[in-house]
Amino acid sequence: MILFFALIAFIMVASAVAVVLFRNPLQSALALILHMICVAAVYAQLDAHFLAAVQIVVYAGAIMVLVLFLVMLLNIKVEKLRPIGRVYMALGVLAGAGFLVILVPVLQKVFTMVPDPIAPLEGTAKAVGRILYTEYLFPFEIASVLIFVAIVGAVMVAKRNYTVVGTSSGEVPESAKEASR
């Protein structure tokens, strides 16, 4: 168990670093897909089986496909490295040191404060669905409205805006009708 977790955690962190460091956005997208599959593996280990499946289907299967479509359609070139100035480097080191100073006592507390689980959780689709459709019915319906609004918004933002020019009598010439289709 610990070996599985250590392996998955290592791949998760390594692929996240790879997303940040790769210059080619296509390689970053593929590293992010690997990261999301690792997150799904950790969900499965935390007894969240339904969420692991939803993670693969929604995140790795839909959102990342959308991102890959975008990278393919926009024909992105490889990003060039920009040299970091000396001031920014010093500021970065200072911020990192300050962050470590804050983080280490927090980590010492975290190991004692969070209670470990007593009984295994039932994170199946049946259990999640039972709560989703009774207690969380209203947020569920609002979420469906939200997705609908997002669809309409995305289409409106991304579509091309054609203007159709008509004559003074209100008729639209045939060539303009063809161009706006």
Add this chain to the structure above:
Amino acid sequence: MIPISWYLILAAVCFFIGVLGFVIRRNAIVVFMCLEIMLNAVNLTFVAFSQSVGNLQGQLAVFFVMVVAAAEASIGLAIIIALFRSMKSVETSSAAELRH
């Protein structure tokens, strides 16, 4: 049995890698991908606490975060498409028309 705090530390590390990428990268699509890393780290924290507390409310929170992230992904990428159409590039420094 793996202590829950290990999952939390893993999520925190991934969150800060996402923040680092969000700040450093100039390509708008990669910035969006680092945002997704941050969202995944937060989801992992929710699920870890869901198992620690013992009920499923954390997992339902993750469900709704995924729904919102999917909606935000579609609109954000549509905005990037519209930006590319007028700026002809997806560099974050190229959309500077409001700059003084």
